[in-house]
Amino acid sequence: MALACVLTALFTLLPLSRTGPDDPIGTGGPGLGVTRPAAADDCTPESAVRSLRPSKDEGPTVKEIKEREDKPNKLIVGVDQNSYRWGYRNPSTGDLEGFDIDLVRAIADALLGDPDAVVYRAVPTNQRVRAIQSGQVDMVVRTMTITCDRAEDVAFSTAYFETGQQLLVPKESKITGYNASLKGKRLCTAAGSTAEAELKQRSFGADVSTTVPNQLDCLVRLQLGEVDAVVTDSALAAGQAAQDPTVQLVGDPFTTEYYGVAMSKESPDLVRQVNQVLVDYRKNGSDDKSDWDKAYEDWLADDLKNVDGPPKPKYRED
Numbered sequence: 001m002a003l004a005c006v007l008t009a010l011f012t013l014l015p016l017s018r019t020g021p022d023d024p025i026g027t028g029g030p031g032l033g034v035t036r037p038a039a040a041d042d043c044t045p046e047s048a049v050r051s052l053r054p055s056k057d058e059g060p061t062v063k064e065i066k067e068r069e070d071k072p073n074k075l076i077v078g079v080d081q082n083s084y085r086w087g088y089r090n091p092s093t094g095d096l097e098g099f100d101i102d103l104v105r106a107i108a109d110a111l112l113g114d115p116d117a118v119v120y121r122a123v124p125t126n127q128r129v130r131a132i133q134s135g136q137v138d139m140v141v142r143t144m145t146i147t148c149d150r151a152e153d154v155a156f157s158t159a160y161f162e163t164g165q166q167l168l169v170p171k172e173s174k175i176t177g178y179n180a181s182l183k184g185k186r187l188c189t190a191a192g193s194t195a196e197a198e199l200k201q202r203s204f205g206a207d208v209s210t211t212v213p214n215q216l217d218c219l220v221r222l223q224l225g226e227v228d229a230v231v232t233d234s235a236l237a238a239g240q241a242a243q244d245p246t247v248q249l250v251g252d253p254f255t256t257e258y259y260g261v262a263m264s265k266e267s268p269d270l271v272r273q274v275n276q277v278l279v280d281y282r283k284n285g286s287d288d289k290s291d292w293d294k295a296y297e298d299w300l301a302d303d304l305k306n307v308d309g310p311p312k313p314k315y316r317e318d
Contacts (some may be wrong), residue, residue, distance in 0.1 A: 002183035006159075009255065015272055019222075020230040021040040024226065031215050037067040042149070043068075043147070043148035043151065043152075045147075045256075047153050048146050048147060048148045048156075049146050049156075049158070049159050049239045049258050049260070049311075049314055049315045050314045050315055051156055051158045051260070051271060051275055051314070051315060051316065052155075052271045052272050052274055052275060052316060053266055053272065053275070053315045053316070054273075054275035054276035054278070054279050054313075054317070055269070055272035055273060055275075055276055056273070056276050057269070057272075057283065058269075059268075059269020059270065059272070059273065060153055060269060060272070061138075061267040061269050061270040062111055062112075062269070062270060062273060063110040063309045065111075065138060066112070068217070069242050070310055071119055073112055073114075073117055074106075074112075074117050074118065074119045075107065075108045075111060075112060075117060075118050075119070075138055075139075076118075076119045076121060076136075076137045076138045076139035077104050077107075077108075077118055077119070077120060077121070077137060077138065077139055077140070077141055078121050078122075078123035078128060078131045078132070078137040078139070078141070078212070079100060079101065079104065079120050079121070079123065079140075079141055079142050080121065080122070080123070080134070080140060080142045080215075081096060081099075081120075081122045082214055082215070082216035083098065083142075083143060083215065083236055083302055084098075084224050084237055084238060084240065084242060084243045085098055085099060085238070085239035085242065086098045086099050086100050086142075086143050086235070086236065086299070087099075087100045087101055087141075087142060087143075091298070093189030096120055096165065097299075098299055099161075099295050099296070099298075099299040099300055100141045100142060100143065102291075102298070102299070103141055103261070103281065104118055104141050104296070105118065106153040106281055106291060107139075107141075107261070107274060107277050109149075110198065110273070110277045110280070111240060111273060111277070112275075115185065117286070120132070120295060121136065121137055123137065123140060123142060123214060124214050125142075125190040125191065125192050125193055125214055125215060126190070126193075126213055127192075127213075128140045128142060128144055128152045128192070128262060129154055129192075130211070131151060132154050132262055132263065132264055133153060133154070133264070135264075138263070138264075138270070139155075139261055139262060139263045139270070139274070140154075140261070140263075141261050143161075143163075143233060143235065143236055143259055144259060144260060144261075144262050145193075145233070145257040145258065145260075146159060146161075146259070146260040147194060147197075147257075150195075150262070153265070154262045154264065154265060154283055155262070155263050155264065155265045155267070155268065155271045156194060156263075156271075157260045157261040157263070157271060157274045157275050157278060158275050158278055158311075158313035158314060159258035159259060159260055159310075159311040159313070159314075160258075160260065160261070160278055160281075160292070160310055160311070161235065161258065161310065161311070162256065162257070162258055162259075162307075162311050163233040163234050163235040163236075163257050163259065163260040164231070164233070164234050164235040164253025164254065164255045164256050164257055165178070165194065165195050165198055165231060165233060165234070165253060165255045166178075166231075166232070166233070166249050166250075166251060166252070166253045166254070166259070167182075167229050167230070167231060167237075167249065167250050167251055168219070168222070168229065168231075168232065168237040168240055168241065168247055168248070168249055168250075169222075169228065169229045169230075169247060169248065169250055170222070170246060170247055170248075171194045171246055171247065171248050173229065173250070175228065175250060176266075176308065177227050177250050177251015177252065177254075178204070178231075178251055178254040179204060179251065180204055180205075181204075182203065182206040182229070182291075183204055183205035183208070184205060184206070185205065185206045185207065185208060185223055185229060186206070186227040186228045186229075187199065187203070187206045187208050187209045187210065187227060187228065187229050187231050188210045188211070188212065188217075188218035188221050188222065188225070188227040188229070188230050188231070189208070189210075189212075189230070189231050189232065190211065190212055190213070190214060190215040190217075190218065190228075190232070191211040191212065191213060193215070194255070194257060195231040195233070195241075196208075196211060198227040198231070198254075198255060199231060205241065205267065206229075209267070210226070210227055210299040211239075213228075214236065214258055215236055216240070218230040219240045219247075221245065221296070222247065222305065223244065223246075224266070226317075230290075234249065234304075235259075235300070235304060237249050238302065238303040239303060239314065240302070240306045241303065242302070242303045248309040258311055261274050261278075261279050273313075275313065278313065279304070281310075282287060282310050282313075290310075292309070292310045293309070294310075308313065
């Protein structure tokens with residue numbers, strides 16, 4: 001347990017960039033406040049995952065990215081640097097790696113002709129929407145679940161991964177899943193996450209007062225014995241279980257959720273181009289494998305079993 005805790009701390013403390021001024025986005029401060037309007041009454045989980053139809057045409061947003069004075073020809077992307085297998089700093093090489101990072105590189109290659117034309121900025125879970133609305137990033141690729149509330153504030157691509165909320169607990173725990181075994185237990189979630197919203201609806205008598213800026217902080221709390229369980233996406237939890245062999249997933253996922261690339265609602269042209277990138281990313285190549293399949297095999301297959309490819313894209317009528 002001690003070794004796993006040290007590894008977790010290492011992932012948490014490593015800087016985002018060793019060579020440039022690409023500072024992590026903070027957890028608050030002047031100018032970052034955003035008032036979130038209520039979700040549209042006609043929004044449903046089914047309609048929320050529908051996105052704009054794909055297009056290869058370069059629009060004004062990408063043109064502006066190429067020509068802006070600060071960091072021209074660079075895609076500025078909000079990512080995680082703490083989620084093992086998804087977006088994390090490899091302590092051996094210092095490089096950002098993971099499933100989400102591979103997708104970012106594919107987007108940069110398609111839009112700017114260079115997979116390395118990216119400025120990565122670390123964005124805490126509860127700052128993802130604000131980072132987009134304030135213009136600090138062009139997009140967020142950070143295991144971000146598409147929801148009706150979030151779709152009021154940002155635009156999403158089509159879904160690129162299916163997941164669901166699940167419990168991560170020590171192997172000796174008597175918690176069996178999202179059920180009555182949670183009564184009196186202390187749970188940890190990331191602030192602003194779908195797990196936090198779900199537990200507000202039903203907690204089974206658990207103490208849900210512990211929230212943290214980044215999901216990996218919950219694993220540290222679990223390792224230190226400060227909480228009894230972590231509630232997060234099964235995809236993220238599998239990566240955390242791979243980091244620490246003393247914890248495990250229990251029960252079945254109790255929600256169905258989809259990750260999407262989040263962008264400004266003022267940039268529909270960028271949304272359409274990213275959706276075209278995703279069309280190509282899902283498409284099988286000459287070796288009968290898609291880039292999505294290759295990324296899954298590289299990063300997730302060892303920890304996430306029974307994943308039947310990427311979700312099929314769903315589009316709006318407009």
